[in-house]
Amino acid sequence: MVLCPVIGKLLHKRVVLASASPRRREILSNAGLRFEVVPSRFKETLDKAAFATPYGYAMETAKQKALEVANRLHQKDMRAPDVVIGADTIVTMGRLILEKPVDKQDAYRMLSQLSGREHSVFTGVAIVQCYSQDNQLDTRVSEFYEETMVKFSELSADLLWEYIHSGEPMDKAGGYGIQALGGMLVEAVHGDFLNVVGFPLNRFCKQLMQLYCPPRPDDPRRAEHDSIPAVDTFEDLSDVDEGGPEPARGDAGSRPQKAEAGVAGAAPAEAEGNGTPETLPPFPTRLLKLINGFKTSKALFTACKLKVFDLLKDGAPQKAADIAPKVDASVCGTERLLDACAALGLLEKSEQGYSNTEAADVYLVSDGAYSLHGYVAYSSEVTWNLFTHLEVAVRDGTNQNVSLLGETAGDVFQDVLYRSPEARLQFMRAMHGLTKLSARHVPAAFDLSGFSSACDVGGCTGALAQELAREYPRLQVTVFDLPEVIELAAHFRPAGPQAAQIRFAAGDFFRDPLPPADLYVLCQILHDWADEKVHQILGSIAQRCKPGAGLLLVEMLLDEEKREARVGLMQSLNMLVQTGGRERSPSEYRRLLEPHGFRQVQVAHLRGILDAMLATRVAP
C-alpha cells in the first residue's frame, strides 16, 4: 500500500537513491517507493566555512551527490534516470558541524559534547529530475532540509565507551544511531524522528507533491489537505512548466524559515506595499541556461584549444598551478577554467587536483579514435564566428561567409571552407569525428545486404563508408568527393580489414558523372543546399540508377511540425549561416525524391543526432 499518491505515481519512473545508507533505503522502501541504489562517488569535501548555514552545506552536499550519480548514469547509459535522490545528514551544536567520526576517539569527543545537551540534526535532500534530450542531460534540482532537535541525557564516560565499542557510532553523523542502541542516549526528540534516522520522509512527500502537483493559489483543497491530498487532486506527473526550482523561497504559509527549499510552479506572495496576494512566476532556470549557454560552449572550446584534456589524459591529477604553465596561461585564469570544466562534468576535481572524466578521455583529447576535438575546433573557429552574424542571416536569408571573410564568397566548399589546406583539413577533421560517432547506427538501420556496391556521394573522409564496410563485408564502397578532399582523405583511412572494401574517387557532383553503384549514399549532403541544387544532385544520381537501385539519405530529420527536433532545428539555423541550406522533414525529402523516381521511402529514426531514409529507384 502506498499512502502518498505521488510515490505511487513514481512507480512508473526510474528512481535512483544516490546513497549507500541502509537506513535511507529502508525508510524509502517502507514508504512504497521503488528505486535502485547507486551510491554517490561525490567526496564530501565541501568547505563548510563557505556556507552561511549548516543546512546550506547539507543541501549542497546532497545535491552534488545526486548530480554525480545522474551524470554518471547518463554518461554510462546515454540515458538518465527520471529522478535521483541525494541526502546528507549532519549533526550540529551551535555552528559546529559533526559528521561521521573518523575513529573511536573522535566518536568519544563528539558524544561527550552532546551529553546532557540539545543539538540539531539536519538532513539536506536533493531531488534531481533528469531529462535527456539529444544526448544532453538536463536537470531540475529541488532541494530542502529538515531540522530535528534532539536532547541527550547526561552520559557517563563508561556508558559512552561501551556504546562506542559496540561499533555503532562509526558510520553515523554525530556518532550515534537513534534507531538502535543509540536510542538509549536520547531523552527527547522535537521534530521528525526519521530525519534523525537519516531521511525526512514526511517533508520529502510534501516536496514531491509541490514538484509534481503544485497547488493552485485559489484551490480550496489547498487549505483542506496540508500535505497529502486525495488521489484525484493529482495532475499528470509530466512537467507542469518550463521553469525550474524556485530558489530562496519559503514554503507558502507554514515554514518560511526553510528558505532554500526549491519549489516548482507559482507560489502566492504578498505584493509589495498593498498586501494583495500575487502569483510569482516560476524561476526561469531553463531560460537562464539558454541565455548563458554560449559561455558553456566557449569554456569547453577554450579548454580544448589549450589542450587541457590532452595534458590530463591517463595521468595523475594535476593542480591548476601545475597545469597553467604547461598550457601557457595564467594560474588564476586556468583555475577558473578548470573549475568551470569540473562543474560542467568535463573534469573531476579532487584534493589531488584535476583529472579527466571518462567522457573527456574519449571525446575531448585530440588523438582518440572517437575524438571530437576537430569538431570542437571547427565550432569554435568557424561556426562561432558565423553565428555572430546570425541576425543578418535571419534578416537576409543568406549564409554569412561574406561577412566572415570580408570578400565575395563563391562556392561554400571550394571557395570558403577549403580556402586553404589548413582550413580544409580542419573541416575534414570536424566531419570525420562527428560522422564516425553519429552515423554508427546507420548501416544497421535497414537491411542493405542485397546491395553489392555503394557510392558515398560527398563521402569526405570515408567515415560512413568505414561503418558500412564493417557491417557489410561484401559491400564495395566508393567515396566520391572533390579532388582537394580526396587528396587529404589518406589521413583518415582505416587500418582494419575494411580498407580493402573502400576506394576513393575524385569529382564534382554538379558536373561529373558519378561512379556506378547499386546503392547511392548521401550523408549530410542535401542539407547543405537549397532545393534547386538538391534537384541537380538527385537528378545526377537518378541518371546512374537502374530500377531497384537504392538511395540512402542520412540527415537530421525534423518533425513535420518543426516543433520538437531541437538539435535539428538548431542545425537548420546553422545551415542558414554556413551554407544557405536547411534541415528538412521526411515529407519534405519525399517531395524532393519523387520527381527523380525514388519511391518506397522508409524512415528510420536513429539514436544519436542523425536519422536515415532509404528509397528505391522505380522504373520511369
Ligand SMILES: C[S@@+](CC[C@H](N)C(=O)[O-])C[C@H]1O[C@@H](n2cnc3c(N)ncnc32)[C@H](O)[C@@H]1O
Ligand atoms: C557536410 S559534408 C558531409 C561529408 C560526409 N558525407 C559526412 O557526412 O561526413 C559535405 C561534403 O560534400 C562534399 N562536396 C561539396 N561540394 C561537392 C561537389 N560539388 N562535389 C563533390 N563533393 C562535394 C564536401 O567536400 C564534403 O565532403
